[in-house]
Structures are given as C-alpha cells and as structure tokens.
Amino acid sequence: MTKPYPPIGYSDYLKVDDLLQLQCPRAEQFGISAHDEMLFIIVHQTYELWFKQILTELDSVLRIFARPKVDENALGTVVSRLGRITEIQRVLIDQISILETMTPLDFLEFRDALFPASGFQSIQFRLLENKLGLPRAQRLPFNAQPYTAYVGEAERARLEQSEKDVSLFECVEKWLERTPFLESDGFAFWELYRKAVARMFESDRELVRKNKVLNDEQRDKNLDGISANEDGFNAIFDEKRYNELRDQGSWRMSLRALHAALLINLYRDQPILQLPFRVLVSLQDIDENFTTWRYRHALMVHRMLGSKVGTGGSSGHRYLRAATDQHRVYGDLFNLATFLIPRSALPELPKAMRERLGFYYSDKKEG
Numbered sequence: 001m002t003k004p005y006p007p008i009g010y011s012d013y014l015k016v017d018d019l020l021q022l023q024c025p026r027a028e029q030f031g032i033s034a035h036d037e038m039l040f041i042i043v044h045q046t047y048e049l050w051f052k053q054i055l056t057e058l059d060s061v062l063r064i065f066a067r068p069k070v071d072e073n074a075l076g077t078v079v080s081r082l083g084r085i086t087e088i089q090r091v092l093i094d095q096i097s098i099l100e101t102m103t104p105l106d107f108l109e110f111r112d113a114l115f116p117a118s119g120f121q122s123i124q125f126r127l128l129e130n131k132l133g134l135p136r137a138q139r140l141p142f143n144a145q146p147y148t149a150y151v152g153e154a155e156r157a158r159l160e161q162s163e164k165d166v167s168l169f170e171c172v173e174k175w176l177e178r179t180p181f182l183e184s185d186g187f188a189f190w191e192l193y194r195k196a197v198a199r200m201f202e203s204d205r206e207l208v209r210k211n212k213v214l215n216d217e218q219r220d221k222n223l224d225g226i227s228a229n230e231d232g233f234n235a236i237f238d239e240k241r242y243n244e245l246r247d248q249g250s251w252r253m254s255l256r257a258l259h260a261a262l263l264i265n266l267y268r269d270q271p272i273l274q275l276p277f278r279v280l281v282s283l284q285d286i287d288e289n290f291t292t293w294r295y296r297h298a299l300m301v302h303r304m305l306g307s308k309v310g311t312g313g314s315s316g317h318r319y320l321r322a323a324t325d326q327h328r329v330y331g332d333l334f335n336l337a338t339f340l341i342p343r344s345a346l347p348e349l350p351k352a353m354r355e356r357l358g359f360y361y362s363d364k365k366e367g
C-alpha cells in the first residue's frame with residue numbers, strides 16, 4: 001500500500017513558528033521591562049495545552065461510558081486513558097514550583113498589565129470540572145455571581161452546554177447501578193455483609209473491654225466511638241436514612257451505585273472485578289490530583305499576593321483554599337473506605353458466583 005503522506009519537517013508538522021509567535025509579554029508593549037512575564041505566559045500556555053490533552057482523554061472516556069452497555073473490553077482503554085490523565089496532572093502539580101521561582105516583587109513588575117484577566121476565566125479548566133461532574137450547585141459562591149459571568153457570550157454558551165451534557169460522574173453512577181452481581185446465584189450479599197460487619201464491631205468491642213490500659217471513662221468513650229461507627233454503617237443498609245443523608249449532601253451517588261462500588265472494592269481480587277476496581281481507583285487518583293493542584297495553587301497565590309484580592313476579584317488564596325475542599329467530585333469513593341472490612345471477615349462467595357466472577361478452569365473435557 002502506498003503511503004498517502006508527503007514528507008514533512010519537524011517545524012512544519014508541529015507549527016513551531018506559529019507556536020513561538022504566541023508569547024507576547026504585555027508590559028513590554030507599554031515600554032515596561034518585566035523579565036518574568038515570559039515565564040508567566042509560557043507556564044499558563046503549557047497548562048492550557050495539557051488541559052486540551054486531558055479533555056481529549058476525558059471525551060473519549062465519556063463516549064465509551066455513555067453507551068447503554070459499557071463493553072468490558074473497552075474498560076482496559078478507559079483505565080489507561082484515565083491513567084494518562086493522572087500522569088499529566090502530576091506534571092501540572094510539579095509545574096507550580098517553576099512559577100514559584102518568580103518572586104512576588106518580580107510578579108508586581110507586570111501584574112497590572114493583565115488586569116482583570118484571571119485563571120478563573122479558563123474555559124478549558126471549567127469544561128474539565130463540568131465533564132468530571134462538578135455541578136453548579138456545589139460551586140463556591142464567587143462575588144455573588146455565577147462562574148459563567150466572567151467569560152464572553154460564546155464561551156458562556158459552551159460552558160452551559162457542558163453542564164447539560166452527561167458528566168463522567170453520572171455515567172459512572174449509571175454503570176455502577178447496572179453491576180449484575182449484587183444479588184445473584186441465591187447470594188444475598190447485603191444480608192451476609194451486615195452480619196460480618198456486626199461480628200467485626202463485636203470483636204472491636206471485645207478488644208476495648210479487655211484492654212487493661214484504659215480506665216472506665218476511656219473505655220466508655222471508645223465503646224461510644226464504636227457505636228457511632230456502627231450507626232454510620234447502618235446508614236448504608238437503610239435506604240430511607242441514606243436518602244436523607246444524600247439530601248443533606250453527605251452522599252451524592254445513589255445507594256445502588258454505592259453498594260456496587262463497595263462490592264467491587266471488597267471483592268476486587270475476583271478477576272472480573274479487577275478492571276472496574278481500577279476504574280474506581282483512577283477516578284480517586286484524578287480527584288486527589290485535582291485537589292492537590294488546587295491546594296498547591298492556593299499556596300502559591302498566598303505566597304505571591306499575601307492577602308491581596310485576585311485580579312479576577314476574589315478574596316485570593318482564601319477563596320481558593322475553600323474551593324479545594326468544596327469542589328471535590330468523587331468524595332463518595334473516598335468515603336467508601338469507612339465501610340471496608342478485612343478480607344478475613346468477608347462473606348465467602350458461593351462456588352457458582354466465584355465461577356461467574358473468575359476465570360474458571362475445569363478438568364473436564366468440553367463437549
């Protein structure tokens with residue numbers, strides 16, 4: 001087969017000349033010399049390029065998850081693309097220290113030149129948040145205006161559309177709800193799990209009762225703590241209570257999706273649950289990396305601005321620190337760890353179910 005491509009050089013292929021035309025320090029245009037503005041621009045542009053790559057990966061993962069049935073074969077692709085996102089995020093976190101080689105005084109040389117531009121207006125960053133599944137209602141209020149108020153009309157329409165499109169959070173929730181192994185082969189998982197949990201708490205109580213180092217007051221306090229934990233467990237067995245907590249914002253996923261995520265976590269050693277488990281871990285990695293970036297960015301802003309307000313009009317690092325916690329998307333997956341019990345205490349899977357979940361090798365000849 002003949003190759004359809006005529007030869008091309010490095011610079012033409014990558015459009016290097018065009019790319020290198022795009023760094024235009026603004027202070028210089030007004031006759032002010034500010035050495036560090038070039039670094040500031042290049043770091044921001046690099047971020048936007050990496051955001052573009054993350055969005056490319058995220059869109060491809062969304063296309064796979066948006067199908068009514070997620071092809072198991074495609075899960076490997078999902079895991080590797082989510083893994084690529086986490087690697088890019090690590091670079092994004094590390095890049096902050098490059099910008100921190102600029103001192104606050106050097107930043108002041110050109111800060112006025114970019115007023116009122118702000119990272120707050122990064123469309124790609126907002127698309128990323130929306131596609132991952134950050135709902136508008138969860139966003140921290142910013143100058144009593146919606147986050148879309150700070151961008152142009154066309155960009156606002158793009159952001160609003162992305163809020164209407166199905167997010168990765170919603171796709172994953174639906175996918176989890178469809179997990180087929182929750183009650184099958186006569187295996188009442190939740191009944192057995194509940195008993196295993198009760199046994200685990202009883203053995204914890206026994207340990208506290210036998211602990212000679214504790215005085216009566218400390219013992220009672222420890223036992224109260226165990227009872228509080230047990231109450232927490234009960235919330236995930238009782239749909240009404242769970243839904244109340246969900247309405248109050250303690251949980252976001254449906255109970256069925258949460259049960260599936262828990263089952264996947266508990267029985268992840270079963271071959272068929274390995275890839276679903278890797279998907280859940282990758283989502284946690286992405287959420288954690290995002291949170292780490294937000295925190296590092298907030299610290300850098302504190303270092304650069306002290307208590308000054310941001311060019312976008314926020315309270316600066318205080319707003320950013322608060323957003324670090326408030327804007328997490330996959331907190332449910334982290335909270336699941338509360339409900340894990342040791343492998344040794346797990347209800348044993350019936351043989352028929354083990355065979356369905358695993359790769360079953362039989363001595364018998366087929367046919």
Ligand code: HEM
Binds near residue numbers: 120304311313
């Ligand atoms: C000297 C360096 C930087 C300073 C002083 C700074 C300052 C700020 C401040 C004060 C805000 C809050 C909004 C406002 O009032 O403007 C903000 C938001 C933001 N900045 Fe930066 N920033 C810096 C570097 C960066 C870099 C390198 C990026 C990479 C793209 C970035 C991306 C963002 C984003 C995405 C937001 C919105 C965060 C959110 O709303 O949760 N910033 N920045």
